[in-house]
Amino acid sequence: MNEATSHPTRRRFVLAAVGYASPLAPPLDALCVDLGRRAVEAGFRVVTGGLGGVMEAVSRGARSAPSWREGDVVGIIPGYDRRAANPHLDIVVPTGMQIGRNILIVAMADVVVAVGGGAGTLSEIAVAWQLEKPIVTLAAAGGWAERLAGETIDARRSEPLRGAANAEEAIAIALELAARGVREPGDIGSGSRRGE
Secondary structure, X not given: XXXXXXXXXXXXXXXXXXXXOOOOOHHHHHHHHXXXXXXXXXXXXXXXXXXXXXXXXXXXXXXXXXXXXXXXXXXXXXXXXXXXXXOXXXXXXXXXXXXXXXXXXXXXXXXXXXXXXOHHHHHHHHHHHHOOOOEEEEHHHOHHHHHHOOOOOOOOOOOOOEEEOOHHHHHHXXXXXXXXXXXXXXXXOOOOOOOO
16 A cells, blocks of 8 residues: 655645536446545545535545545535535535635645536636646546646646546556645735745
8 A cells, every 4th residue: 555645744645536516327436436445545535525426436435445544535515514415424524615615625635636527626627726736637537527638727837637547547646746745825816826
């Protein structure tokens, strides 16, 4: 097992999984379960938006990992009602922020993995881009993950979003990118870090 820990504080890396909230076809559900399981096996903690679709399947996979520990699976839900959360979460964070909670999901991540996705996923990818978080896309899942694989969003960053063909490759890339470290953005102003 690889231990996904950041070097300065020895805390474990956090992987945010973002993607479709609607029910998944069986192959995509299996891919998300595999992603969650592999993430925990690699030593990541996993954070999602805490609801259904990709969020539920990744959480279920994370909880099924042989090395899962209490607290490994976090859901940051849009409302205040904890009962809305999927049953595979260790920690539910009710925000009452609706789509604003997307910022929190990304902000706490060391790396973001996008699986398919519509407008909500696109907003999470955009926030991750602005905060200079590493982004991996599971291109086979369709949606924005497929459309943005290998692309840059704007001139703020030169490294494109990294595409992965499957969960195993996504976790290998996520470990590599998280190990590089992410500088804290501070005041991003218009979206670009100022005066460093």
